Amino acid sequence: MVCLNTEVYQVNKIREGKKKNKSPEKMTGILFIIPLMIFISVFTFFPAIYSFVISLFHYNPFFHSIYFTGVSNYIHVVESPAFLKSLLNVLLYTAVVVTVQTFLAFVYALLFNTASKISRIARAIVFIPAVVSPVSMSIIFIWVFSDSGLVNFFLSFFGIAPHNWLFSTEFAFPAIMAMNIFTTAPYFMIIYSAGLQAIPQDVLDAAKIDGITSAFARFRYIYFPMMRFSTVLVVILGLTGAMQLFDQIYVITDGGPARSTYVPLMYIYNRTFVYIGDIGLAAAASFVLFVIIMALTITQRKVITERTW
Amino acid sequence: MLSTGKKVYARPKRSMRPLLKKTIIYVLSIVLAMIYLLPFYWTVIKAFRNSIFANFPPNLNPLSETSLSYFLANLRTVWSFGDFPLWYFNSVFVSACVVAGSVFVGMLSGYAFAKLKFPGRNVLFYAVLATLMIPFPVISIASYVFMLDLNWLSTYQGLILPQIASALDVFIMRQYFLTIPEEMELAAKIDGLRPWQIFFSIDLPNAKPAIAAATIFSFIGSWNNFLWPLMEVHSLNMFTLPLVLNFFKGANGTQIYWNQMMTVNILTMIPTIAIFVAFERYFINGISMTFSDGR
Numbered sequence: 006m007v008c009l010n011t012e013v014y015q016v017n018k019i020r021e022g023k024k025k026n027k028s029p030e031k032m033t034g035i036l037f038i039i040p041l042m043i044f045i046s047v048f049t050f051f052p053a054i055y056s057f058v059i060s061l062f063h064y065n066p067f068f069h070s071i072y073f074t075g076v077s078n079y080i081h082v083v084e085s086p087a088f089l090k091s092l093l094n095v096l097l098y099t100a101v102v103v104t105v106q107t108f109l110a111f112v113y114a115l116l117f118n119t120a121s122k123i124s125r126i127a128r129a130i131v132f133i134p135a136v137v138s139p140v141s142m143s144i145i146f147i148w149v150f151s152d153s154g155l156v157n158f159f160l161s162f163f164g165i166a167p168h169n170w171l172f173s174t175e176f177a178f179p180a181i182m183a184m185n186i187f188t189t190a191p192y193f194m195i196i197y198s199a200g201l202q203a204i205p206q207d208v209l210d211a212a213k214i215d216g217i218t219s220a221f222a223r224f225r226y227i228y229f230p231m232m233r234f235s236t237v238l239v240v241i242l243g244l245t246g247a248m249q250l251f252d253q254i255y256v257i258t259d260g261g262p263a264r265s266t267y268v269p270l271m272y273i274y275n276r277t278f279v280y281i282g283d284i285g286l287a288a289a290a291s292f293v294l295f296v297i298i299m300a301l302t303i304t305q306r307k308v309i310t311e312r313t314w
Numbered sequence: 315m316l317s318t319g320k321k322v323y324a325r326p327k328r329s330m331r332p333l334l335k336k337t338i339i340y341v342l343s344i345v346l347a348m349i350y351l352l353p354f355y356w357t358v359i360k361a362f363r364n365s366i367f368a369n370f371p372p373n374l375n376p377l378s379e380t381s382l383s384y385f386l387a388n389l390r391t392v393w394s395f396g397d398f399p400l401w402y403f404n405s406v407f408v409s410a411c412v413v414a415g416s417v418f419v420g421m422l423s424g425y426a427f428a429k430l431k432f433p434g435r436n437v438l439f440y441a442v443l444a445t446l447m448i449p450f451p452v453i454s455i456a457s458y459v460f461m462l463d464l465n466w467l468s469t470y471q472g473l474i475l476p477q478i479a480s481a482l483d484v485f486i487m488r489q490y491f492l493t494i495p496e497e498m499e500l501a502a503k504i505d506g507l508r509p510w511q512i513f514f515s516i517d518l519p520n521a522k523p524a525i526a527a528a529t530i531f532s533f534i535g536s537w538n539n540f541l542w543p544l545m546e547v548h549s550l551n552m553f554t555l556p557l558v559l560n561f562f563k564g565a566n567g568t569q570i571y572w573n574q575m576m577t578v579n580i581l582t583m584i585p586t587i588a589i590f591v592a593f594e595r596y597f598i599n600g601i602s603m604t605f606s607d608g609r
Contacts, residue, residue: 033509034432041423042438044479049445049453056456066462116342127343129594131350136590136597137583138538140556144563144579145353148360148572153370155356167370191350192601199602238605249449252540256560270451270541277455278545288455295452302447 060288067281078289088290091267092297094178098268099247099301102182102189107239109190111232114197128194135192139252146184147171147257156180174265177258181266185253189246193239200235201228241302248298269294354583360576361385368572388577395574397551398558402581405537405555408473412536415478417528421521424487425513429499445481451541458545468549477536482604483528489603490524491517527600530593534586555582 063074082088117128134142149155150170157167170180208227217226251270254260260267260275269290276287356372362380364387373379392398426432427439457476466472494517502512540556547553553561555578562578590597 030430030509031432033513034426034430034435036510037422037426037430037513038432038438040419041442041479041484044419044475045442045445048457048476048479049448050441052453052456052460053448055460056453059456059459064459066459113346116339116346119336119339121340123340124343127347129591130347132594132598133354133587133590134350136534136586138540138556138586140538140540140559141579141583142353144559144575145357147563148356148368149353151368153368153372155352155372158371161371187350195598195601196605198598199605202602245449249451251451252556255540255544256563273451273455274545277458284455284459291452291455295449298449299447 056288056291059285060292062285063283064285064288065282066284074285078283078285079293081286082290082293085272087264087267088269088272088293090264091269091272094266095248095250095268098178098182098250099244102186102247103240103243105182106186106190106193106243107236109186110193110239111197111236113190113194114201115228117194117198118201128198132191132195134188137188139188140256142184142188143253143256146180146253149184150180171258172262174263177262178266181253181257185247185250189243193243196239196242197232197235200232204228204231237306240305244301244305245298248294248301357576357579360573361388361580363573366571366573384573385577388573392574392577392581395562396558397553400551401553401555401558404552408470408477408554409533409536411470411474412477413529413532415474416480416483416532417525419478420480420483420487420528421518421525424484424524425491425517427484428488428491429494429513429517430509442481442484445479454541454545457542461546468547468552470552472546473543473552473554476542477539480532480535482535483532485604486528486531486600487521487524490521494520523596523599524603526593526596527603530589530597531600533589537586558582 060078061073061075062071063078064071113128113131117124117131151157152167152169156170157165161167168176170176204227208231209223212223212227217223249270250268251274254266254268254271255274258266260271273287273290273294276282276290277284355376356374359374359376359380362382362385364381364384365379423442427435427442461467461472461476464472498516498520499512502516507515538556539554540560543554543557544560547557559575559578559582562575
């Protein structure tokens with residue numbers, strides 16, 4: 006995640022040693038931290054624990070029925086075909102979207118890595134979908150993928166017959182993947198851009214002297230290894246983001262057709278609000294999702310940081 | 315800083331290759347930007363049209379069938395649809411409160427984590443870090459039940475308060491305060507200023523870029539938030555714009571009136587895009603600042 010700057014920490018430590026009169030600083034520090042701690046405790050930590058507790062109960066707040074069930078919610082969730090289908094979908098989605106968006110983000114960053122005005126403006130334009138709400142983008146893309154939309158329009162030049170992409174079990178999910186790659190690649194491009202800017206010019210000059218002149222060699226020996234931290238970040242952020250896919254699915258397909266776009270959050274939402282009944286089940290599903298996200302994040306981090314190219 | 319690019323060194327051998335390379339890069343950049351503009355371009359021209367359906371092939375000519383009076387008519391229809399002005403106000407009010415709250419909270423704690431020594435600082439900082447690992451959907455069910463218990467469903471406080479604690483804002487502020495040199499504060503300390511006085515009179519006025527970045531981030535996050543309002547709001551008069559968009563989509567049965575829909579969409583997107591265009595530098599620096607590595 007966000008890296009702690011060890012150097013600054015050390016500087017802080019040295020600095021702290023020099024201080025004599027600490028008590029007003031102590032007071033101010035504690036005072037300054039109180040609002041954040043209240044908000045985090047009440048609206049993040051408490052719900053996290055509460056969530057786990059609920060997952061061990063059968064709980065229906067609408068009919069005030071509540072009793073302890075132990076792990077049976079978890080068993081029910083992992084045995085439920087709807088949840089398994091949603092998990093399978095989101096894993097496929099993650100594999101495709103994270104791979105493609107990471108690659109594209111890097112390509113975009115390389116493309117816009119010049120100091121000119123054209124690059125700056127183009128980069129800002131490309132970035133716009135990343136600040137627009139997923140719901141707005143979804144509304145636009147319902148049209149883009151509709152039978153009278155842009156995609157069919159461009160495909161018609163190649164003689165491909167119009168298709169109602171979002172209503173087909175085969176193409177609805179790939180269409181949503183494409184839309185999300187379109188919007189998220191620019192966001193991650195910024196992380197790569199920052200990484201590219203941090204490469205000192207001397208390194209590039211030294212490489213030139215060493216005979217690394219082709220674009221491919223530069224990529225292979227300089228950009229790729231030096232961008233490793235950025236890649237870890239982009240992959241992990243992309244992963245957690247992809248596993249939380251919801252807004253677009255809810256707005257565009259509502260999980261259909263025939264559950265082809267069903268995702269875990271859809272399952273969780275439906276369990277709470279549509280098949281009004283068992284909130285414990287929804288909470289258990291959210292914890293299963295959490296564990297999967299954590300496991301993926303940790304393994305990704307290990308694989309990427311331990312392997313040396 | 316992203317805005318300052320690499321230096322262009324004069325090359326001893328002059329050939330056509332760099333020029334060609336530059337041209338290719340520019341052409342590709344412009345083509346990519348155009349691809350990215352296309353959906354928005356269509357949204358805008360659709361809002362300036364009278365036809366309510368999507369026709370095939372799409373008419374992408376900006377001058378045909380478009381007129382300002384059509385747009386104004388669409389705007390009037392949309393504005394008088396349901397409680398649209400109230401919904402717009404809800405979005406503005408909720409976002410304003412979230413921004414004010416989370417920037418203020420982030421400012422104080424970011425400063426404390428960066429510059430002040432107090433017992434338990436590291437443990438608490440790791441606790442804040444840990445909140446990043448808990449995705450909101452995981453706690454959303456419990457938050458919803460919590461709001462239900464408090465009887466806060468469909469209220470402003472229910473919408474606003476859970477969005478205030480933002481680890482991202484804390485990080486942006488902390489990273490920034492770490493870059494402010496100690497000497498500045500030392501001088502103030504010698505003059506006998508107390509820590510909170512140093513914060514308000516010296517460090518805070520210098521933190522404008524970080525405040526700008528935190529403001530933009532929390533504004534866009536809260537303005538675009540969909541899942542939490544969807545769970546928390548059960549009455550029409552508390553709707554925020556993303557909910558309105560989704561509501562509007564189903565409002566005419568299966569038939570979407572594309573031109574009105576796109577007018578709502580423009581009204582929803584304008585604040586975020588305007589803020590992004592105006593403060594692009596802060597926004598992009600904010601991302602690189604938050605996710606910069608400790609190399």
